[in-house]
Amino acid sequence: MALNTELATELTAASDLGDESASAEALVLKFGGAAFAAPGAHRRIATYIAERLRTGGPAAFDDTTGDPAGTSGRGRAVVVVSAVAGETDRLSNAVRAVSPDPDRELLAAALMTGETVNVAVMTAALRDAGLTALPLGPADTGLLGAGEPHSAELRAIDPSALTARLAGQPAGTVLVVPGGQALDATGHPVMLGRNSSDLSAIAAAIALGTPACEIFSDSPGICTADPRLVPTARTLATVDHDTMITMSRHGAKVLHHSAVDWARRHQVEIHCRSLLPEGRVHSIVGTAATSAAAVLVHTHGAVWTGAASLVHDLCVELTAQGSDAVVVQPDRSSLVLADTVRDLRGRGLRPCPELRLVTTLFPDGRLEHRLVTAEDAPAVARAAHDAVFRPSPLATAGAPPPAP
Ligand SMILES: Nc1ncnc2c1ncn2[C@@H]1O[C@H](COP(=O)(O)OP(=O)(O)O)[C@@H](O)[C@H]1O
Ligand SMILES: N[C@@H](CC(=O)OP(=O)(O)O)C(=O)O
Structure with missing residues (x-):
């Protein structure tokens, strides 16, 4: 499906299209590469999602951790997955070992396979957990990218791509989205740059009119420094979008800067959760003004x-x-x-x-x-x-x- 740029004007949320049924109930969850690093991770994530969707109200996970309301269990979900940790680097090195300055389209094609494989594996795990999981590709998510094929900019989102897929689907349906994949104006798959799975997740939340997007990563939330480098770094409970964009642009790769920018423009809260089994919200990136040092x-x-x-x-x-x-x-x-x-x-x-x-x-x-x-x-x-x-x-x- 080639996106029609004129139709895919920068964003109309599903709720504006009057398609509440497809959007309002969906959870949007993103699992980064680190979430898949441990043995059994896919099955653990699938069980967690099944539990969140089954309970229909605030999931047991939320009750026990005291997470804020607003992202509790609901009937359907969009799950965005990254490549397994280290895979994108491995693919990049494999291409460069053959061609030090590769054609960008070929580089993008190689790198995107990391997410494609993980969509299939995650879909299998979700089906084994009793859910109706549907694997999506770059042509299915309504994202329009432009620029270099390996680091394209997200230009527009066609919300109907996801809402149409969810409309009429029963509770327990999960759309599995490959992070960072989009189509360009000619219908070719492009990659939205490194670490851009966050961007796909925010885009999904915007398309569905979901007020919050949940991002699971191996950090205890947004910290005053990279905790891997600065062990005394503290977690910030709340960070405003603008501060987070500044942090991301200067190297806080825990969130993709453009993802936060889209979230700011469409007032999507980002709930930063730790990896399962804890899965607790440590930081919320939102509209409330904060002043942070980092x-x-x-x-x-x-x-x-x-x-x-x-x-x-x-x-x-x-x-x-x-x-x-x-x-x-x-x-x-x-x-x-x-x-x-x-x-x-x-x-x-x-x-x-x-x-x-x-x-x-x-x-x-x-x-x-x-x-x-x-x-x-x-x-x-x-x-x-x-x-x-x-x-x-x-x-x-x-x-x-x-x-x-
Ligand atoms: N200020 C910061 N707060 C939290 N994490 C940070 C910060 N700066 C850098 N990081 C790094 O971001 C990493 C998580 O981002 P990323 O690698 O994209 O995770 P994932 O694989 O889960 O998507 C952490 O491992 C951490 O080292
Ligand atoms: N292919 C991406 C995947 C991604 O966004 O990773 P993470 O969610 O782990 O930052 C990359 O490593 O560049």
């Missing part, structure tokens, strides 16, 4: 340097094309690009593969950037975090100050 390391970004004016112009151009680029302040002669495949040498910039961007976000929204070597980045991040969250001299010994 230390962010762009561990996966490519650093490029050049003349400040060149860097500025390229950043504007890349951002207009949907790429995620950050100009390093204050000297403005470097930019960090989330797309590690794109080569800017032909545009007059020099790659700096040894460098990483460490950013301190202050509660007033101010950002402090530092470019350091990859080796030094964790220690620099820990020191910056200690400086921001240092207990005041008056604080009781041992009692950490609350996260701002």
Whole structure:
């Protein structure tokens, strides 16, 4: 199915189309790569979803954990799955071992198989759990992408694609969606960039008019730093969309920046859950204004340097094309690009593969950037975090100050 760009205008939620029956009752759940890493994970997830759908009201999981209302058990679900942890990297390395600078369409085709396989496996597990699970492909979800085939920008969502599939389906129906897959205007499958399964999940929530989207990941929610790098990082119970976009763009890959941007524009709350069996909501990303401090390391970004004016112009151009680029302040002669495949040498910039961007976000929204070597980045991040969250001299010994 090729999307008609004119029909798929930026978004009409299903509720606006008067198709409440298809939308209002569906849960939207996203399971990232880490959720599938442990043996038995697919079966555990399937059992959990069956339980959520069976109970019809706040599921046992919610009752026991005291999770907020609003995403409790309902009759039907859209489940977005990523490739199993490590699979997308493995596929990327396999392509590059043969062709160091591969055709982007071929690269996208190879990378997307990770999600395609996992949709099939997850569908099988859900059926074994007694549910009516329907595997979807890039042509079935109503997502229109444009730009580079391996890092396309999400341009529009046709809500009828998912609502039509759910309409009339009985309770216990689950649509299984491959994360990060879309069609371009000519009907070719494209990938919405790395870590874009979050984007597919938010898009599904928008299409169905679901107020919240639940994202299961191996982090204890949104933290004041990557807990893998900074063990003293604290979980933020609430984060507003704008703050989260800033955090994501500077390396907090726990949520995809564009996913949060779509969520902000359509007022979708993001409930960040830990992995099963706990599956507890640790953080909510929503509309309520918050002021958070955080230390962010762009561990996966490519650093490029050049003349400040060149860097500025390229950043504007890349951002207009949907790429995620950050100009390093204050000297403005470097930019960090989330797309590690794109080569800017032909545009007059020099790659700096040894460098990483460490950013301190202050509660007033101010950002402090530092470019350091990859080796030094964790220690620099820990020191910056200690400086921001240092207990005041008056604080009781041992009692950490609350996260701002
Ligand atoms: N500020 C942060 N808060 C929480 N997690 C973070 C943050 N910054 C980076 N991360 C990293 O994000 C990872 C989860 O994101 P991702 O790899 O996309 O998960 P998944 O595979 O579950 O989709 C965590 O393992 C954590 O290391
Ligand atoms: N193919 C994606 C899958 C994804 O979004 O992964 P995760 O949900 O684990 O961030 C990637 O690894 O780039």
